[in-house]
Amino acid sequence: MKAPRQSDVARLAGVSQSAVSRVVSGEVDRIPVETRDRILAAVKELGYVPNAAARNLRNKRNRLLGVHTFEAVFPHAREDFYFEFLLGIEERAEEIGYDLVLFTSTGTSDGRRRIYRDGTNRLNLADGTVLLGAATDREELARLWHDGYLFVHIGRREVPGAEIPCIVPDYVTAADRIVASLAERGHRHLAYLHSGIDQEAYADRRTGYRAAVERLGLHDRSPGLRGEPGLTEEWLDELASGPETAVVAENIGLAEHLRSGLAARGLSIPEDVSVAVLEGSGDEPGHRWDCLVIPRKEIGRIAIDALVARVENPDEEPVSQLVACDLVAGETVADPRPKE
Amino acid sequence: MKAPRQSDVARLAGVSQSAVSRVVSGEVDRIPVETRDRILAAVKELGYVPNAAARNLRNKRNRLLGVHTFEAVFPHAREDFYFEFLLGIEERAEEIGYDLVLFTSTGTSDGRRRIYRDGTNRLNLADGTVLLGAATDREELARLWHDGYLFVHIGRREVPGAEIPCIVPDYVTAADRIVASLAERGHRHLAYLHSGIDQEAYADRRTGYRAAVERLGLHDRSPGLRGEPGLTEEWLDELASGPETAVVAENIGLAEHLRSGLAARGLSIPEDVSVAVLEGSGDEPGHRWDCLVIPRKEIGRIAIDALVARVENPDEEPVSQLVACDLVAGETVADPRPKE
DNA sequence: TATGAATGCTCATACGTATGAACGTGCAGC
DNA sequence: GCTGCACGTTCATACGTATGAGCATTCATA
Numbered sequence: 001m002k003a004p005r006q007s008d009v010a011r012l013a014g015v016s017q018s019a020v021s022r023v024v025s026g027e028v029d030r031i032p033v034e035t036r037d038r039i040l041a042a043v044k045e046l047g048y049v050p051n052a053a054a055r056n057l058r059n060k061r062n063r064l065l066g067v068h069t070f071e072a073v074f075p076h077a078r079e080d081f082y083f084e085f086l087l088g089i090e091e092r093a094e095e096i097g098y099d100l101v102l103f104t105s106t107g108t109s110d111g112r113r114r115i116y117r118d119g120t121n122r123l124n125l126a127d128g129t130v131l132l133g134a135a136t137d138r139e140e141l142a143r144l145w146h147d148g149y150l151f152v153h154i155g156r157r158e159v160p161g162a163e164i165p166c167i168v169p170d171y172v173t174a175a176d177r178i179v180a181s182l183a184e185r186g187h188r189h190l191a192y193l194h195s196g197i198d199q200e201a202y203a204d205r206r207t208g209y210r211a212a213v214e215r216l217g218l219h220d221r222s223p224g225l226r227g228e229p230g231l232t233e234e235w236l237d238e239l240a241s242g243p244e245t246a247v248v249a250e251n252i253g254l255a256e257h258l259r260s261g262l263a264a265r266g267l268s269i270p271e272d273v274s275v276a277v278l279e280g281s282g283d284e285p286g287h288r289w290d291c292l293v294i295p296r297k298e299i300g301r302i303a304i305d306a307l308v309a310r311v312e313n314p315d316e317e318p319v320s321q322l323v324a325c326d327l328v329a330g331e332t333v334a335d336p337r338p339k340e
Numbered sequence: 341m342k343a344p345r346q347s348d349v350a351r352l353a354g355v356s357q358s359a360v361s362r363v364v365s366g367e368v369d370r371i372p373v374e375t376r377d378r379i380l381a382a383v384k385e386l387g388y389v390p391n392a393a394a395r396n397l398r399n400k401r402n403r404l405l406g407v408h409t410f411e412a413v414f415p416h417a418r419e420d421f422y423f424e425f426l427l428g429i430e431e432r433a434e435e436i437g438y439d440l441v442l443f444t445s446t447g448t449s450d451g452r453r454r455i456y457r458d459g460t461n462r463l464n465l466a467d468g469t470v471l472l473g474a475a476t477d478r479e480e481l482a483r484l485w486h487d488g489y490l491f492v493h494i495g496r497r498e499v500p501g502a503e504i505p506c507i508v509p510d511y512v513t514a515a516d517r518i519v520a521s522l523a524e525r526g527h528r529h530l531a532y533l534h535s536g537i538d539q540e541a542y543a544d545r546r547t548g549y550r551a552a553v554e555r556l557g558l559h560d561r562s563p564g565l566r567g568e569p570g571l572t573e574e575w576l577d578e579l580a581s582g583p584e585t586a587v588v589a590e591n592i593g594l595a596e597h598l599r600s601g602l603a604a605r606g607l608s609i610p611e612d613v614s615v616a617v618l619e620g621s622g623d624e625p626g627h628r629w630d631c632l633v634i635p636r637k638e639i640g641r642i643a644i645d646a647l648v649a650r651v652e653n654p655d656e657e658p659v660s661q662l663v664a665c666d667l668v669a670g671e672t673v674a675d676p677r678p679k680e
Numbered sequence: 681t682a683t684g685a686a687t688g689c690t691c692a693t694a695c696g697t698a699t700g701a702a703c704g705t706g707c708a709g710c
Numbered sequence: 711g712c713t714g715c716a717c718g719t720t721c722a723t724a725c726g727t728a729t730g731a732g733c734a735t736t737c738a739t740a
Contacts, residue, residue: 358689
């Protein structure tokens with residue numbers, strides 16, 4: 001009941017093991033059709049299947065890509081954080097004939113997952129790995145990079161002294177384009193609604209916003225950009241009485257709060273104030289916000305391609321990639337109406 | 341930048357490669373603490389990591405479990421078919437320190453996935469595999485079994501000439517208990533609402549239903565059990581005018597139709613007719629049905645345990661397991677009220 | 681002192697594959 | 711008829727690990 005090896009096939013076909021190897025691994029050059037057919041027949045008859053471990057040992061290739069998340073994948077999938085990424089990852093891997101390894105064995109008792117655990121790193125089982133997770137551990141990332149391990153990270157992660165290859169939504173451009181589209185409608189006075197979250201991803205949004213405001217000569221006096229976070233009553237009062245006709249909010253939650261805050265002051269969206277959101281799925285329950293949508297599935301696919309490019313050609317430079325975000329039109333942006 | 345091997349560690353520690361092997365693979369017997377410490381220090385210094393491929397080649401063990409679905413996993417996950425199973429699979433694998441391989445590479449152009457593809461079976465990369473899917477291909481299953489490959493299947497799948505080890509919800513008992521609980525409330529005349537689907541899983545439900553009806557001396561004259569499928573107008577008329585006070589429906593969709601059909605006849609659930617459903621999640625949108633819930637997560641966990649038991653002890657007999665279903669109380673079963 | 685056993689380590693090998701080098705054959709060119 | 715060459719195949723080896731067998735050394739026992 002043992003799996004047949006190349007040497008078994010070879011014996012049956014009356015050739016050497018190396019001839020079999022050449023045929024099954026698709027070498028086309030120097031094998032005449034006749035021999036090839038004889039070998040393939042033997043392969044079929046014995047039900048020969050290449051041994052992945054041996055192949056990997058020899059090759060350092062496995063057609064196996066790792067997926068490492070720093071928390072459990074599936075429990076969170078529904079909450080839409082990993083889910084769409086994985087969709088793209090699986091889809092693309094299937095298309096190009098790679099399998100996926102879900103690295104789950106690295107869980108510690110505290111529920112966190114680590115790559116390095118008593119000095120052992122299972123990741124090297126795969127040809128390369130896609131890392132993802134909000135909770136990505138910078139130290140581990142740095143070590144992985146210094147060890148020369150092949151990986152890409154979904155989402156920006158900056159580590160001093162290491163150049164982590166990331167696949168990142170292009171928030172800068174997206175925020176810029178959102179501002180531009182508001183300007184096109186005639187909005188000249190904007191405000192930016194700041195979440196107070198201090199991550200690269202949000203910094204990018206702010207950069208894009210600021211750049212567009214400056215470039216287009218718009219006006220902005222959002223307190224959020226000067227460091228004070230979030231949505232305060234004073235901020236709302238200022239907005240209600242000020243010249244602003246449009247608000248760019250960092251996320252849906254903020255936007256919802258904004259809606260109620262404005263309602264309390266007798267203002268409505270989009271009649272009195274237009275609102276665009278820098279994060280959303282495009283199909284929030286409740287209101288249809290004009291928003292930026294992270295192309296999660298696309299990012300997953302791109303991550304796989306970036307990884308595979310380097311797996312298949314080790315000379316390839318590890319580079320980060322920006323992925324354009326979609327802008328979804330909703331019902332919360334309209335032409336400005338001069339406030340009286 | 342190459343990964344250090346045992347021989348590198350050995351050189352540094354001033355011992356032989358085999359001594360290193362013995363230490364890192366946890367042989368306790370014959371290595372004095374002093375040497376062991378020296379070796380472990382060298383391991384740490386070099387950042388040595390065992391090479392999984394080599395280990396597997398030697399051992400035939402990988403601490404790697406396969407997951408093969410006959411359709412893409414993630415796209416369907418939301419629709420709740422695979423999702424909860426995977427939850428349990430991942431959870432349990434993590435607990436016992438195994439990684440998972442998602443076999444995706446076997447997709448064909450028609451969107452179906454096959455295990456065997458031009459005679460090649462990637463599954464043998466893992467120590468064993470969990471197969472799941474409604475679309476499981478019986479032929480492939482049979483071949484896998486005959487090849488002596490280690491796997492378990494989630495859901496019952498009967499193949500002549502092969503004894504497929506399955507992890508299966510115990511529909512028979514669940515259906516029986518549902519009938520019993522109706523009988524306990526005083527229902528004597530039942531009807532069974534047949535989906536027309538001809539699978540083992542549904543056959544089991546019917547068996548359980550029939551057994552309980554017989555055992556408890558109840559009355560049943562459902563047309564569905566005699567071969568005619570589903571919910572017809574005649575059936576509804578018969579039900580409305582007959583002595584039946586409770587219906588057991590095979591799935592939620594049928595039950596919903598039943599509700600509207602009854603409403604059209606001026607009857608409501610549960611006041612006039614009690615309804616219990618032989619499938620559901622317990623939190624359907626809309627109505628809270630009394631129903632049977634497949635313990636999907638639990639099944640995933642059990643599948644992993646069954647698989648690992650055989651991986652770690654090849655003499656273990658492959659056996660199928662029944663997993664008890666939960667019965668969830670809803671608002672669609674009440675005491676019978678005699679029809680006038 | 682000689683004998684045996686226990687201890688601590690190394691030697692040698694096998695796992696299944698891929699591949700550069702080498703080998704033989706047949707055939708064209710001079 | 712010898713040289714060179716293309717073709718088809720085999721030889722030999724390396725990949726990194728685990729492990730049975732073997733070799734010293736120490737120590738207790740007779």
